[in-house]
Amino acid sequence: MIVPWGETKLIQGNEAVALGAVAANIEFFAGYPITPSTEIAELLARYMPLLGKPWIQMEDEIASISALIGARLAGAKSMTATSGPGFSLMQEGLGYACMAEVPLVLVNVMRSGPSTGLPTQTAQGDIMQARWGTHGDHPVIALAPCSVEECFKLTIRAFNLSEEFRTPVILLPDEIIGHMRERVTFPAEDSVQIVPKPVPDVPVEWYEHYHPTPTNISPMASFGSGYRFHVTGLTHDTHGFPTRRKPEVDAKMERLKHKITRHLDKLEDVRMHDVEDSRVVVFAYGSVYRSALAAQELLKKKRKKIGVFRPVTIWPFPDRTVKECLDDKDVVLVPELNQGQLIHEVERMTSDEVRVIPLHRVDGYEITPEEIVASVMEVM
Amino acid sequence: MPKPLPYEYKYLRSSKRFPHVWCPGCGIGIVMGSIIRAIDALRWKKDDIVMVSGIGCTSRMPVYVDFNTLHTTHGRALAFGTGVKMGNPDLKVMAVMGDGDSLAIGGNHIIHAARRNMDITAIIVNNNNYGMTGGQFSPTTPIDAKTATTPYGMIEPSFDICELMKGAGANFVARGTVYHIIELDSLLKQAFDRKGFSVVEVLAPCPTNFGRANRLGGPVEMMKLLKDNTITQGQAAKMDPDKVEGKTLRGIFVDRNIGSYMERYNALCASVEEAAGGMQ
Numbered sequence: 035m036i037v038p039w040g041e042t043k044l045i046q047g048n049e050a051v052a053l054g055a056v057a058a059n060i061e062f063f064a065g066y067p068i069t070p071s072t073e074i075a076e077l078l079a080r081y082m083p084l085l086g087k088p089w090i091q092m093e094d095e096i097a098s099i100s101a102l103i104g105a106r107l108a109g110a111k112s113m114t115a116t117s118g119p120g121f122s123l124m125q126e127g128l129g130y131a132c133m134a135e136v137p138l139v140l141v142n143v144m145r146s147g148p149s150t151g152l153p154t155q156t157a158q159g160d161i162m163q164a165r166w167g168t169h170g171d172h173p174v175i176a177l178a179p180c181s182v183e184e185c186f187k188l189t190i191r192a193f194n195l196s197e198e199f200r201t202p203v204i205l206l207p208d209e210i211i212g213h214m215r216e217r218v219t220f221p222a223e224d225s226v227q228i229v230p231k232p233v234p235d236v237p238v239e240w241y242e243h244y245h246p247t248p249t250n251i252s253p254m255a256s257f258g259s260g261y262r263f264h265v266t267g268l269t270h271d272t273h274g275f276p277t278r279r280k281p282e283v284d285a286k287m288e289r290l291k292h293k294i295t296r297h298l299d300k301l302e303d304v305r306m307h308d309v310e311d312s313r314v315v316v317f318a319y320g321s322v323y324r325s326a327l328a329a330q331e332l333l334k335k336k337r338k339k340i341g342v343f344r345p346v347t348i349w350p351f352p353d354r355t356v357k358e359c360l361d362d363k364d365v366v367l368v369p370e371l372n373q374g375q376l377i378h379e380v381e382r383m384t385s386d387e388v389r390v391i392p393l394h395r396v397d398g399y400e401i402t403p404e405e406i407v408a409s410v411m412e413v414m
Numbered sequence: 415m416p417k418p419l420p421y422e423y424k425y426l427r428s429s430k431r432f433p434h435v436w437c438p439g440c441g442i443g444i445v446m447g448s449i450i451r452a453i454d455a456l457r458w459k460k461d462d463i464v465m466v467s468g469i470g471c472t473s474r475m476p477v478y479v480d481f482n483t484l485h486t487t488h489g490r491a492l493a494f495g496t497g498v499k500m501g502n503p504d505l506k507v508m509a510v511m512g513d514g515d516s517l518a519i520g521g522n523h524i525i526h527a528a529r530r531n532m533d534i535t536a537i538i539v540n541n542n543n544y545g546m547t548g549g550q551f552s553p554t555t556p557i558d559a560k561t562a563t564t565p566y567g568m569i570e571p572s573f574d575i576c577e578l579m580k581g582a583g584a585n586f587v588a589r590g591t592v593y594h595i596i597e598l599d600s601l602l603k604q605a606f607d608r609k610g611f612s613v614v615e616v617l618a619p620c621p622t623n624f625g626r627a628n629r630l631g632g633p634v635e636m637m638k639l640l641k642d643n644t645i646t647q648g649q650a651a652k653m654d655p656d657k658v659e660g661k662t663l664r665g666i667f668v669d670r671n672i673g674s675y676m677e678r679y680n681a682l683c684a685s686v687e688e689a690a691g692g693m694q
């Protein structure tokens with residue numbers, strides 16, 4: 035038994051990701067080593083042969099994500115793990131997976147950039163690359179864990195969402211989350227829900243690989259299942275064959291968009307602490323959220339009250355909830371391990387009356403609770 | 415009574431996807447016909463076959479054949495194909511690629527697929543240039559040849575695809591042409607039948623770009639060049655070495671039976687599982 039179901043263990047974030055993948059029934063892993071994600075590939079190199087499942091170290095990250103897409107089309111649930119420079123190389127395949135609507139999980143343990151940057155140190159620099167890194171308009175789902183336990187849970191959720199929405203899902207732990215060790219209590223095996231692959235039930239001759247449905251999400255056959263179909267990165271009709279006809283092109287592009295935008299309720303995941311009755315709110319995610327919670331406690335001792343707002347699902351951004359909950363505040367402080375990325379989304383969803391203030395750190399170290407307290411004290 | 419169609423039609427998405435995109439006189443369609451005949455001879459089931467491709471004129475082939483078909487990104491056919499094979503080892507995976515697709519942007523993937531001896535058949539249509547984008551040079555453009563990006567002549571040496579694949583570790587390596595079609599059917603059939611990584615380089619004309627830029631004549635003249643400028647290894651052995659100089663050799667260059675990737679991976683899993691079972 036690889037996943038210690040029901041037990042409590044002290045483990046690392048990356049280890050929790052690997053165990054989460056096993057819990058979610060991963061059937062194929064391909065990757066290329068890169069700090070600070072490598073432990074995920076290394077652990078799965080041990081686990082996968084034990085499970086009789088395929089694992090491979092490819093020649094680069096472009097090959098890795100390409101292999102993932104091929105494997106999932108052949109029916110195997112797939113995951114890769116990388117970091118900044120590798121994530122950049124994966125953008126080609128990520129766009130293909132969005133366009134061809136192939137589920138996969140891409141774990142990007144964020145390190146400092148641009149380029150090789152500070153390879154072993156933390157950052158949240160890939161928030162916008164996750165959203166807009168590949169060319170063209172495309173749907174994106176990205177989740178940011180804040181603890182080792184969440185690395186386990188959100189990896190399972192990433193697999194589930196990818197199968198449910200037939201699209202790649204990006205997991206974005208920052209290096210601190212990937213490398214820190216914490217106590218994790220694993221749930222009972224039967225309490226974990228695994229979303230089944232969305233297989234078709236129509237006769238072979240009726241099958242359309244991109245059948246229009248009310249939910250905009252189509253069932254998906256695998257190669258070798260008797261449903262023969264064509265897959266291409268070219269804009270295609272409902273059968274998957276290339277098209278340039280306006281009604282078909284529009285229908286495809288609308289469906290790609292709507293399969294996310296019409297299911298925001300299922301995708302949105304936020305945590306709020308004292309947001310409603312605070313005038314000042316800290317908006318934070320990943321490791322920074324942990325500092326924000328600690329800052330909230332420190333400020334309580336000083337008899338200052340602040341709220342903490344955390345998006346767990348980063349993309350799609352929780353537009354409506356941010357507007358509803360933060361638009362009446364005096365100040366929203368947005369500490370990020372970058373020079374200001376998700377802050378633009380907060381600004382977009384709040385009126386000019388709200389002071390949206392950044393707090394940056396890009397030297398590869400954590401944002402401390404004290405730094406957040408100091409920023410709050412300046413505005414209070 | 416309607417005339418019965420030739421059996422090749424059984425393998426084509428004939429009612430839906432035609433006419434095809436290829437120029438009159440292009441060699442790619444001939445390769446497609448040869449692939450179909452080889453598969454028919456092997457009695458493979460269409461459901462079990464996956465044809466993967468990258469991007470280019472050659473890589474448009476999958477859309478026309480009634481297999482499981484996967485048209486990917488430029489250069490990545492073998493990386494996608496590796497995933498397909500590992501994801502479901504029962505599938506028979508072939509990759510069709512142009513010379514630029516397989517050796518320039520896809521160069522890294524092909525040497526590693528060969529080194530691993532991954533269970534895929536790679537079919538490289540070598541037309542000496544980038545057909546799809548209008549005839550720029552490729553890693554197989556001959557010295558001095560004119561292309562859209564070598565207006566003064568090619569100065570880079572080119573790859574010998576078969577030598578490269580031999581060095582990289584492929585199990586089966588062969589070269590044919592679209593003129594010598596019965597031979598090509600046979601080479602493809604043997605390549606499909608091999609475990610591990612098998613490669614068939616197929617010399618083919620691109621009259622629209624390479625032919626025109628180098629004043630090689632039309633499709634017929636270019637076919638004649640394939641006939642006149644290539645010889646089998648058997649013929650070469652009997653010829654005066656001076657006469658062999660400048661000719662391109664056809665036939666099988668490598669045919670070895672080293673363990674394929676999937677064989678080795680399955681053996682690894684079996685031994686690991688056994689060891690783990692023993693520990694409990």
Ligand SMILES: Cc1ncc(C[n+]2csc(CCOP(=O)(O)OP(=O)(O)O)c2C)c(N)n1
Nearest residue numbers: 470471472488512513514515543544545546
């Ligand atoms: C990443 C990327 N770069 C460039 C292109 C443009 N492009 C399309 S096909 C092609 C070359 C095709 O040549 P080859 O592989 O020799 O195949 P042929 O068309 O001759 O069959 C290029 C450069 C692309 N589609 N994607």
Ligand code: SF4
Nearest residue numbers: 436437440471545620
């Ligand atoms: S451009 Fe060349 S390779 Fe492409 S279809 Fe035309 S003749 Fe064939």
